[in-house]
Structures are given as C-alpha cells and as structure tokens.
Amino acid sequence: MQKSLFIPLKTEYFEAFESGKKTVELRALNDRWNLKVCRIGRSVLLSKGYGKHHRLKGYVGHAEIVRGCELELNEREAVKECYGNDALNIVRIRIDGLQPVETA
Numbered sequence: 001m002q003k004s005l006f007i008p009l010k011t012e013y014f015e016a017f018e019s020g021k022k023t024v025e026l027r028a029l030n031d032r033w034n035l036k037v038c039r040i041g042r043s044v045l046l047s048k049g050y051g052k053h054h055r056l057k058g059y060v061g062h063a064e065i066v067r068g069c070e071l072e073l074n075e076r077e078a079v080k081e082c083y084g085n086d087a088l089n090i091v092r093i094r095i096d097g098l099q100p101v102e103t104a
Contacts, residue, residue: 004043005060014048017056017098026079029065029089038063038093046095053103061096065089 007025009017016022027033040060048054068079068086079086 002042004045004057005038006045006047008047008050011048014046014054014056017046017095018100020098023094023096024075025093025095026071026075026082027091027093028083029091033091035063035065035091038091044093044095045101046098055101055103056098057101058095058098060093062094064092066092 009025013022013025038060040063042060044058044060046056046058066089068076068083068088068090071079071086071090071092075092076086079088079090
C-alpha cells in the first residue's frame, strides 16, 4: 500500500482546510508534485507545519495540471505569492473527505 501524500502547510492554509473554506492545494509541477504522485484516491495527510499534533486526513478527489496564468484570480494570486510568477504549470489537487487525526 502506498504511503499517504504528506502536505505540510502554513497555519493560515491549514486552518482554511480545517474550516472547509479551502478544498484545493496548488503545487508547482515537478518530480514530487505530478499526476502520478497525486493520483485520485490516494490518501492525504495535511499537517500544520511539520509537527505531529495538528493534522487532517483525506484523499485526492481530483488532480489536474493547469497553467498558473489560467487559474481563477484568487488561485493565480496565491501562485504568484508563493512562486514569484504564474507562468508555470501547477498541479491543482482537490482534497476530499477531510477528518481530524487523533493524536495521543
């Protein structure tokens, strides 16, 4: 069985997923972030930073490659903020079924 796709997030983005305001993660297309790695149905572990206490589990509901400049305005601005421009290919990953992970 393949390991869960681990996605560390800044606090603001983790909290947006946690509240349901955010359902899509955007990552620059590369060897780590591509459609093979982000295959539909793969389990996902979202983490607030790299700690082990604030985590959500879910699965990839949809994934596609899009040009950053073709994203909706709010997503395009997020790509520019993170990567410096929107002229690159982006893996747009929808994460479904999010639930808190119980920590001991």
